[in-house]
Structures are given as structure tokens and as C-alpha cells.
Amino acid sequence: MLLDLVPAGETRALLDIGTGTGRMLEILAPRAEHAVGIDTSREMLTVARVNLERAGLRNCSIRQGDMYQLPLPGASFDTVVIHQVLHYADRPAEAIQEATRVLRPGGRLVIVDFAPHALEFLRVDHAHRRLGFADDEILGWCRAAGLEPARSRHLPGSPLTVAIWQARRSSPRPAGAMAAASERAVLVNPTGLV
Numbered sequence: 335m336l337l338d339l340v341p342a343g344e345t346r347a348l349l350d351i352g353t354g355t356g357r358m359l360e361i362l363a364p365r366a367e368h369a370v371g372i373d374t375s376r377e378m379l380t381v382a383r384v385n386l387e388r389a390g391l392r393n394c395s396i397r398q399g400d401m402y403q404l405p406l407p408g409a410s411f412d413t414v415v416i417h418q419v420l421h422y423a424d425r426p427a428e429a430i431q432e433a434t435r436v437l438r439p440g441g442r443l444v445i446v447d448f449a450p451h452a453l454e455f456l457r458v459d460h461a462h463r464r465l466g467f468a469d470d471e472i473l474g475w476c477r478a479a480g481l482e483p484a485r486s487r488h489l490p491g492s493p494l495t496v497a498i499w500q501a502r503r504s505s506p507r508p509a510g511a512m513a514a515a516s517e518r519a520v521l522v523n524p525t526g527l528v
Contacts, residue, residue, distance in 0.1 A: 335487065339444055339500055340365050340413055349411040351401050351433060352419030356382030356394070362415065363391050370406070372399040401429045409438045417446045420472075421456075421464045427475040434479040440505040443481060445472060449488060449495040467497065476501040 336358075340348070345366040350358045353371030355378065363369035363386075371386075371394065373379050379396050386394045399405045401416075402425065414433045420426040433443055448466035456462040473483040481501035489496045 335489070335498060336361060336415075336444065336446070337365070339442070339498070340415075345412045347411045347413075347438075349404075349406070349414045349433075349436060351404070351414060351416045351429070352422075353382050353396060354378050354418075356385045356396065358415050358417045359386060359391065359394050359396075360389050362413075363394050366413070367393060369394045370411075371396040372401065372404060372406075374398065374400055402432055404432055404436055406436050408435050411436050412438055412441045413444065414441070415444045415446075417444075418448075420445065420447045420467065421462045424463060426464065426467070427478065430472075430475045430481075431479045434476075434481055434503060437481075437503040439503055441503050443476065443501050443503075445499045447472075447497060449497045451494055453493060466494075469497070469499070472497075472499045473501070480504070 340362050342365045346368065348362055348366035348369040350369065350371045353359060353373045356371055359369050359371050359382070371382055373382070376398060379398060382396050386396070397405060401419065401423070414437055416429065416433060420429060423429050437443060450466040450468055452465065456465065469486045473486070476483045476499070480503065482504055483499065483501040487498045
């Protein structure tokens, strides 16, 4: 399903936030010219580096970094993936905001995580901070970050359901279109009074 959401030829630069073992890079990097994985854990980055070298993915690089303050310039990626990371986050809305910062206009954000559930042992045994996310919650955070959400998808499982949310950063309107819209506004309301 992720391969359908990241079509070949549409992504020059891909970012995987919370890359862990690098699995999402292994799957998606062949569809990008360049792919970057970010993680806070040096140990996980070591595992990811070995996995990416074994897979022969020379278009990938990995870096240590914080999802709340990515060590990357703004508007530098066509696709940003946050796969099974937000349920560990103290501030998931801020992570989405930061992911949006590095998206190019027209770029896509893909979030994969759990739908709401009541498996409390995941907090204790696996350090989950959140027991899944509702569609309205994730899509609301995307809208607040300035993204245009698309339809979410759910992959029911037992006992957990995985959800996939996607959103796009709107493209700036061409200068000619902005001028034409401004001119139409003046013609509709020549006084300028609202």
C-alpha cells in the first residue's frame, strides 16, 4: 500500500523520520533519487546503515536527529514518511509541524501508525506514549500544519489496526494566477471595503 502512495518518478528526495532499522528506506528508496533516514538512536542508525549497505541502496544516507528539530533545510523533500513513530512521541502535533517544514510545495506526508486501541500493556512493556490515533486527530494536526489531508486507510488486524494517513503541502499559486485573482477581487468589490 505504501508503494501505491509513493509512485515511482514522483519523488526526488524522500525523508524517513524515525527510520529505526531503515526498513521504510529499503522499501521506498528505490522510488527516489535520494533518501534520508533520521533517528535519535545511534544504535538503530548502525543497524539501518548495515541493512541499507546489504540492500545496495547507495542513494540513501542516515543521520542522527530529533523529529522535533530536524537537522535539515526547509522545503527540501518531496515525500516525508513517519512510520510507527508517533505513538512514542510526547508532542505528535509538533512532529507533524516539523515534517511539514521540510516538505516542498506539493510534497506529501505519509503517516503510518495505530488506530485507537486499549492495549495498556504497550505503555508499560514497550514505552508507547499514545494508544493509537483517531483520524480526526491526525488530520486535524495536518490541517493545523498547513497540509491538505487526503482520505485515510485502515488495515484491520488482530488485535491492532494500522492506519495510513496522507496529506499534501499546497503548491504556491503561480504569480499570474495570484494577480488574476487579485484583479477579480477588485472588479467584484472596487471600493475595497469589506
